[in-house]
Amino acid sequence: MIRDKLKAAQIESMKSGDKSRLAAVRLILAKVKDRDIELRTATQLPDDETTVVEVLQKMVKQRRESIAMYESGGRPELAAQEQVEIDVIESFLPQQLSEAETSAAIEAIKSELGATSLKDMGKVMAALKEKHGTVLDMSKASGLVKAALG
Known part of the structure; x- marks a missing residue:
């Protein structure tokens, strides 16, 4: 399950001292928790994996939009930071179809x-x-x- 991989990645990042990966993983876990809270009142609960994948896909989309804005605004350092987050998020997504x-x-x-x-x-x-x-x-x-x- 993706949730288990996320929790393991959080622990691994803490032990290795990889602060940028740890921050991204914590952000992902927070977004997933927010989505869980939203679904408490839902009448029909989607599959857990589907929910997590949707959250991850939305996060990637948001970061791609941010990169475009940062690049057009002349802020390549912020665009690079967003790209690092995309790389971490995509590492948890299932392999996409060609x-x-x-x-x-x-x-x-x-x-x-x-x-x-x-x-x-x-x-x-x-x-x-x-x-x-x-x-x-x-x-x-x-x-x-x-x-x-x-």
């Missing part, structure tokens, strides 16, 4: 649903997220779905 594997999954779902036009994009994206959401960057997949249906 572009070829993503395209193959999109084609399979497209034929399964009988999707032919951009009007069917929502259905295809929903099915794609349901089947492959934990191993897929949905922002990249969106462009591939649009190209496949367009």
